Amino acid sequence: MTIAVLFFIIFFILKKGLPVLSFKFLTTNPGEMGKTGGIFSTIIGTIALTVTAVLIAAPLGIGSAIYLTEYTRENWVTRVIRFGAECLAGIPSIIFGLFGFILFVTKLKFGWSILSGSLTLAFMILPTLIRTSEEAIRAVPYVYREVSYSLGSTKWQTVTKVVLPSAMPGIVTGIILSVGRSIGETASVIFTAGSALRLPTSIFSSSRTMSVHFYILAREGISMSNAYGTAAILILAILAVNLVTYAIMHRFMRKYC
Amino acid sequence: MGIIEVSDLSFFYGKFQALKNVTLSIEKQKITALIGPSGCGKTTFLRTLNRMNDLVEGACCQGQVLIDGLDIYQKGVDLLELRRKVGLVFQRPNPFPLSIFDNVTYGLRVHGVQDRDVIQERLRWSLESVRLWKELKDSLDRNALSLTGEQQQRLCIARLIAVEPEILLMDEPCSALDLFATEKIEDLMRELKKQYTIVIVTHNMQQAARVSDFTGYFLLGELVEFGETTQIFTAPTDRRTEDYITGRFG
Numbered sequence: 422m423t424i425a426v427l428f429f430i431i432f433f434i435l436k437k438g439l440p441v442l443s444f445k446f447l448t449t450n451p452g453e454m455g456k457t458g459g460i461f462s463t464i465i466g467t468i469a470l471t472v473t474a475v476l477i478a479a480p481l482g483i484g485s486a487i488y489l490t491e492y493t494r495e496n497w498v499t500r501v502i503r504f505g506a507e508c509l510a511g512i513p514s515i516i517f518g519l520f521g522f523i524l525f526v527t528k529l530k531f532g533w534s535i536l537s538g539s540l541t542l543a544f545m546i547l548p549t550l551i552r553t554s555e556e557a558i559r560a561v562p563y564v565y566r567e568v569s570y571s572l573g574s575t576k577w578q579t580v581t582k583v584v585l586p587s588a589m590p591g592i593v594t595g596i597i598l599s600v601g602r603s604i605g606e607t608a609s610v611i612f613t614a615g616s617a618l619r620l621p622t623s624i625f626s627s628s629r630t631m632s633v634h635f636y637i638l639a640r641e642g643i644s645m646s647n648a649y650g651t652a653a654i655l656i657l658a659i660l661a662v663n664l665v666t667y668a669i670m671h672r673f674m675r676k677y678c
Numbered sequence: 679m680g681i682i683e684v685s686d687l688s689f690f691y692g693k694f695q696a697l698k699n700v701t702l703s704i705e706k707q708k709i710t711a712l713i714g715p716s717g718c719g720k721t722t723f724l725r726t727l728n729r730m731n732d733l734v735e736g737a738c739c740q741g742q743v744l745i746d747g748l749d750i751y752q753k754g755v756d757l758l759e760l761r762r763k764v765g766l767v768f769q770r771p772n773p774f775p776l777s778i779f780d781n782v783t784y785g786l787r788v789h790g791v792q793d794r795d796v797i798q799e800r801l802r803w804s805l806e807s808v809r810l811w812k813e814l815k816d817s818l819d820r821n822a823l824s825l826t827g828e829q830q831q832r833l834c835i836a837r838l839i840a841v842e843p844e845i846l847l848m849d850e851p852c853s854a855l856d857l858f859a860t861e862k863i864e865d866l867m868r869e870l871k872k873q874y875t876i877v878i879v880t881h882n883m884q885q886a887a888r889v890s891d892f893t894g895y896f897l898l899g900e901l902v903e904f905g906e907t908t909q910i911f912t913a914p915t916d917r918r919t920e921d922y923i924t925g926r927f928g
Contacts, residue, residue: 494735564772568834571730572841573762574788582788587775 431656438653441646447654451618455634456644460651462620466535466628469621470614471603473539474546479596481543482550483585486592489551490558491580510548517545518609526613533615533627541613542606546599553598557591558584594666601662605655607632631655679747681706681845681875682727687741689722689899691734696722698899699741704892709867709876711890711907713883714922719899720879724847727877728764729757745845762789765838767848771830771855773822773837778814781822781833785841804836807873808866828859832866839874846870848878852885864889883923887911895919 445459452458485502493499521541531537561584569579585592607630615627616637629637631651638648680703689697697719704710712720725731726739729750743750750760762785773781782801791797801818805811810832814820822833831851838846848867852860867876867889880886886893887907894904895918903910903919914920 562772564768564770565774567730567733568768568772568774568837569784569788570733571728571761571766571768572785572788572837573758573760574785575758578788582784583774 431660434649434652434656437646437649438651438656441650442653446650450620451634451647454641454643455618455638455647460631460634460647460654462618463629463631463634463651464654466614466621467604467630467632469535469624469628470538470542470610470630471600473535473624474542474603475596475599477539478543478547478550478599482547482595483554483592485547485551486554486558487580487585489555491576491584506548506551509544510552513608514545514606515608515612517541518612520544521609521613532625533613533617535614535621535624535626535628538610538614538628538630539624541609542603545606545609546602549599549602550595553595554588554592557588557595560591561587590669590672594669597662597666597669601659601666604630604658604662605632606630607636611636631658680704681746682877683742683744684727685742685744687723687726687739687743689719689726689731689740690738692736696899697726700901702894702901702904704875704877706875707871707873708891709871709878709889710892710894711886712877712879712894712896713881713886714896714902716881718896720896721849722899723896724849724877724879725766727845727847728761728766730761730766732757758789762841763843764845764847765841765843767831767835767838767846767851769850769853771827771834773825773830773833775821775823777819778822778825778833779818782836782840785837789841800840804840807839807870808832808836810836826859827855828862831855831859831863835866835870843874845875845877848876850879850881853881860885883911895922897922 447459447464448461449459450462451460485506489499489502518541521537521544525531525537525540526533565583565587566579569583574582610630611633614630614633616629616633617627618629619626621628632655635648635651635655638644638651682704684703685701687697687700688695700723712723714720722731726743727745731737731739739751745760745764748755774784776784779801782804783797786797786800791800802811802815805814810829813829822830825833835846852863855863864885867878870876878886878890890907892905893907893910895902895910895916897918903914903916910919911923914923
């Protein structure tokens with residue numbers, strides 16, 4: 422049943438979307454609010470937003486995971502951090518959007534920009550990153566740490582030279598999952614990154630992502646065919662991201678089992 | 679005086695006393711075997727010698743351990759230096775999931791050795807000491823996990839030797855290996871004792887009889903008897919030791 426629904430969605434989108442796709446569609450900017458032209462600027466916007474969000478969230482997430490696993494024992498502090506992360510994961514994305522709008526766009530005066538958008542996205546993907554990194558780090562056999570200490574390493578050397586490299590495949594999986602989530606995110610991005618169609622020039626310019634573009638095209642009835650074209654690219658991108666994740670997981674499993 | 683002098687050492691995991699007033703002296707460049715039934719404190723004792731037990735929560739230690747005349751439980755002891763000097767070989771071969779090269783040179787890197795020539799030379803010398811150089815010199819970037827169990831255990835010993843320890847602690851180093859591999863590791867130990875002091879914990883009494891110069895028998899956290907291996911195995915003075923080595927118990 423699940424598979425059937427999945428295939429139906431993919432098939433439906435691709436059937437409607439593929440005829441629109443062309444090299445030109447990918448490489449020209451939208452014209453007349455998206456009625457004509459391609460989606461080049463939205464692709465760039467999506468990439469910029471996602472990359473920045475991951476760059477902000479990954480060090481935080483991996484850092485928290487290291488702290489939770491290596492530097493503390495289970496106590497109320499770790500429980501509070503975990504509970505917090507779980508709550509963060511459960512908040513609807515529109516709330517994140519509103520929060521980002523109030524804090525980054527208006528209060529901190531970043532305006533509708535890639536910066537505000539990616540900060541907001543960073544908060545949204547943080548729980549996933551913490552969770553997956555933590556699990557990856559915990560999966561590193563304890564004895565590796567013991568060996569490292571027994572050779573006279575400090576804790577930090579053990580973490581950076583043994584634990585993190587061994588946990589890397591798991592951490593990368595988490596990062597890729599977050600990338601997938603960021604690409605598909607719509608509600609919070611409209612509020613924080615805006616929906617400018619121009620090609621973004623810096624992290625302070627407003628930008629429209631593919632999913633926002635799709636939403637606006639479909640909702641305002643500007644051009645259904647272009648909307649489906651965008652959706653097709655989105656689906657293909659997310660599919661690609663998931664396949665890469667799967668491949669990495671597979672290698673990870675082979676290495677340790 | 680031995681290279682390791684332990685006097686009146688007691689060790690606690692929380693309220694459980696794992697070692698009771700152990701006193702013994704371990705001689706330089708000899709193999710000392712510690713035997714006894716499971717859970718009798720052999721491994722705990724071994725790990726007090728490079729303070730690996732510090733990592734266990736609620737562990738606490740009384741008494742004195744002198745290594746090269748230095749009290750290692752005194753305040754301000756450089757743990758990293760201690761662990762470099764007193765290396766530990768674990769029960770199961772446990773190379774890092776990295777290349778052979780990275781495994782052997784790991785210790786050098788954490789101790790800040792950067793000179794390429796030094797690294798190359800130590801790499802070669804450590805692998806030669808464990809008789810792996812010829813087999814592996816052309817495949818140093820292979821993942822260490824692809825080696826056989828015996829090779830992995832040798833590699834782990836090489837990894838220790840690379841940081842120039844003085845004492846090698848071995849915690850049942852052959853328990854995960856087959857007979858043939860065990861024999862080869864034992865040969866290696868005889869070879870290594872020319873340079874290093876070896877303390878080995880073993881379940882296998884024959885192994886203790888074969889390789890060691892001195893033997894200590896642990897029972898319920900107590901060092902029941904300690905002496906030259908031939909004496910322990912032929913003329914034990916303590917009734918309990920005799921029971922154990924003749925197989926009446928344990």
